[in-house]
Amino acid sequence: MLVSALSSSIFFIVMDQPRRGNEVRVTKAMFEQASGLTLGFGNAGSLLGVVALCVFAAQMAQEYSLGTMRNLLVRQPRRITLLVGKYLSMASFAALIVVVSAVVSVATSYIGANAKHVDTALWSTSAAYHSLALTFINVLIATLGYGTIGIFLGILLRSPISSISIGLAWLLVVEGIMAAVVSSTREWLPGQLLSIIAAGGDSLVSYSRALTTALVFLAFALVASGSLFKRRDVSA
Amino acid sequence: MPVPATSAISVSGLTKKYGDRVVVDHLTFSVPQGSVCGFVGPNGAGKTTTIRMLLGLISTTDGHGEVLGKPLTHPEKYLSRVGAMIEGPAFYPYLSGRENLKVLATLGGFSHSRIDELLDRVDLLDRGSSKFKSYSLGMKQRLGIAAALLPQPELLILDEPTNGLDPSGIHEIRTLLRALADDGITVFVSSHLLIELEQISDHLVILNEGKLLFAGETNHLLEAQLASIVARTEREADLTRLAALVGALGHDCHIEGQTLHVFAPVDWAAELNRVAFNAGIVLAGLSTSRPSLEDTFFEMIGGAA
Numbered sequence: 001m002l003v004s005a006l007s008s009s010i011f012f013i014v015m016d017q018p019r020r021g022n023e024v025r026v027t028k029a030m031f032e033q034a035s036g037l038t039l040g041f042g043n044a045g046s047l048l049g050v051v052a053l054c055v056f057a058a059q060m061a062q063e064y065s066l067g068t069m070r071n072l073l074v075r076q077p078r079r080i081t082l083l084v085g086k087y088l089s090m091a092s093f094a095a096l097i098v099v100v101s102a103v104v105s106v107a108t109s110y111i112g113a114n115a116k117h118v119d120t121a122l123w124s125t126s127a128a129y130h131s132l133a134l135t136f137i138n139v140l141i142a143t144l145g146y147g148t149i150g151i152f153l154g155i156l157l158r159s160p161i162s163s164i165s166i167g168l169a170w171l172l173v174v175e176g177i178m179a180a181v182v183s184s185t186r187e188w189l190p191g192q193l194l195s196i197i198a199a200g201g202d203s204l205v206s207y208s209r210a211l212t213t214a215l216v217f218l219a220f221a222l223v224a225s226g227s228l229f230k231r232r233d234v235s236a
Numbered sequence: 237m238p239v240p241a242t243s244a245i246s247v248s249g250l251t252k253k254y255g256d257r258v259v260v261d262h263l264t265f266s267v268p269q270g271s272v273c274g275f276v277g278p279n280g281a282g283k284t285t286t287i288r289m290l291l292g293l294i295s296t297t298d299g300h301g302e303v304l305g306k307p308l309t310h311p312e313k314y315l316s317r318v319g320a321m322i323e324g325p326a327f328y329p330y331l332s333g334r335e336n337l338k339v340l341a342t343l344g345g346f347s348h349s350r351i352d353e354l355l356d357r358v359d360l361l362d363r364g365s366s367k368f369k370s371y372s373l374g375m376k377q378r379l380g381i382a383a384a385l386l387p388q389p390e391l392l393i394l395d396e397p398t399n400g401l402d403p404s405g406i407h408e409i410r411t412l413l414r415a416l417a418d419d420g421i422t423v424f425v426s427s428h429l430l431i432e433l434e435q436i437s438d439h440l441v442i443l444n445e446g447k448l449l450f451a452g453e454t455n456h457l458l459e460a461q462l463a464s465i466v467a468r469t470e471r472e473a474d475l476t477r478l479a480a481l482v483g484a485l486g487h488d489c490h491i492e493g494q495t496l497h498v499f500a501p502v503d504w505a506a507e508l509n510r511v512a513f514n515a516g517i518v519l520a521g522l523s524t525s526r527p528s529l530e531d532t533f534f535e536m537i538g539g540a541a
Contacts, residue, residue: 049385056424066326066328066329067323067324067326068293068326068327068328070288070322071326071327071340071383072295072324072340072343073291073292073293074291074293074315074318074320075313075340075343075344075387076313076316076343076344077292077315078312082343220502226317233288233293233294233295234288234294235288235293235294
């Protein structure tokens with residue numbers, strides 16, 4: 001909730017601020033479009049994704065560090081069934097946080113619009129609702145994508161601290177640096193692609209390109225997770 | 237090795253290697269249904285690795301086996317009838333004892349209606365709503381046993397179930413395991429408390445350095461060991477003479493203080509009495525003691541008692 005409120009608020013704070021460097025300028029006119037309702041929410045996608053990565057990775061890895069994995073596997077020895085169940089439960093949690101974020105973001109947007117005297121007439125049109133629905137789906141895809149990476153790291157590393165720290169270091173720091181130095185890498189880096197999906201595409205990478213490439217990465221992550229989980233000895 | 241028709245566990249050539257390190261080396265044994273089988277070995281002998289292979293948690297390098305008549309390669313075919321506690325209790329610290337059991341019951345498809353009964357059985361009913369992290373070691377251990385009993389198992393596999401329990405708790409577990417076996421449940425229990433295992437185990441499997449040293453009935457193992465017959469003569473001077481007589485008859489013996497210790501079958505005590513009488517030696521005391529499982533175990537692994 002805090003992430004969404006913060007993300008939406010910041011956009012109103014920087015609205016109509018003079019352009020600096022390569023920063024995207026957020027204008028009042030942009031907010032007064034039908035899509036203005038979802039500006040903050042769409043850009044909260046990456047932050048929600050980070051939360052999802054941490055939760056999914058910790059949830060998975062902690063089963064090993066606590067030793068509870070052996071209890072779970074004795075009660076449900078069909079490992080893929082167990083993994084799918086855990087994934088679905090975490091995906092449900094991810095969907096819930098996206099729903100809550102959407103509600104908070106929309107509420108914050110109305111509060112910010114009122115404070116900044118933004119005309120919200122177009123926010124209650126079918127185009128706005130369509131934009132909200134699309135943004136919700138994109139943020140959900142991105143959040144689940146980050147979560148899937150988290151599960152893969154949790155199974156691979158079997159330590160909450162390692163899986164979260166390595167995941168965040170790669171996605172936030174390494175990818176950030178690579179994308180800043182060589183912008184074309186944004187077409188191939190999974191974290192960058194998921195952020196682009198959450199925002200509905202950008203000027204460098206189209207939405208469809210980002211979605212297709214990200215799905216390939218996520219398919220690999222799911223297959224690798226399933227394979228590792230099924231075959232690996234559980235000595236914890 | 238012939239496999240009894242009614243074995244709860246039977247393994248043949250079971251092996252586990254990590255690289256070049258052989259942790260379990262061609263184990264072959266069977267555990268009869270309805271028995272209490274003690275699983276004994278020093279630290280690092282391969283007991284927990286063997287148990288993990290039986291439960292499908294780790295793969296086997298070689299060999300095969302069956303649990304409750306189903307192959308080890310398909311744990312999903314038998315684990316619903318198995319209860320287990322391996323290497324200490326592992327639960328979610330921020331859930332209560334009751335909630336932890338509910339998680340496992342839901343996962344295994346078991347009714348929640350027995351949970352309070354199980355908590356009561358392990359004397360945790362009044363603490364069932366407390367968070368697991370607030371439990372003492374003994375309480376955690378008892379919750380682990382309750383979780384193992386969730387599926388109303390035909391086979392119970394317990395790894396050091398009495399860890400952290402006080403003497404009354406150990407006694408309760410011993411009574412519980414015996415009662416379960418009397419109800420037809422097979423109990424496969426590893427423990428370092430050899431005195432306890434000796435009291436409850438019908439069968440034993442003894443490992444050392446991954447290798448099988450013994451698998452069979454506890455009585456057979458102990459009866460095969462020579463007893464210690466302790467004789468005290470009326471006159472101390474006769475001890476040496478009696479020792480010489482015993483030695484001439486082919487039995488090992490030695491003098492300790494004012495007693496003669498003879499290593500022979502228990503029923504040789506009567507013969508010793510006769511030998512002493514015929515030699516004009518009056519015995520002031522004659523007793524027998526069979527080696528304990530602990531003595532036998534240490535003798536088998538070559539360690540000091």
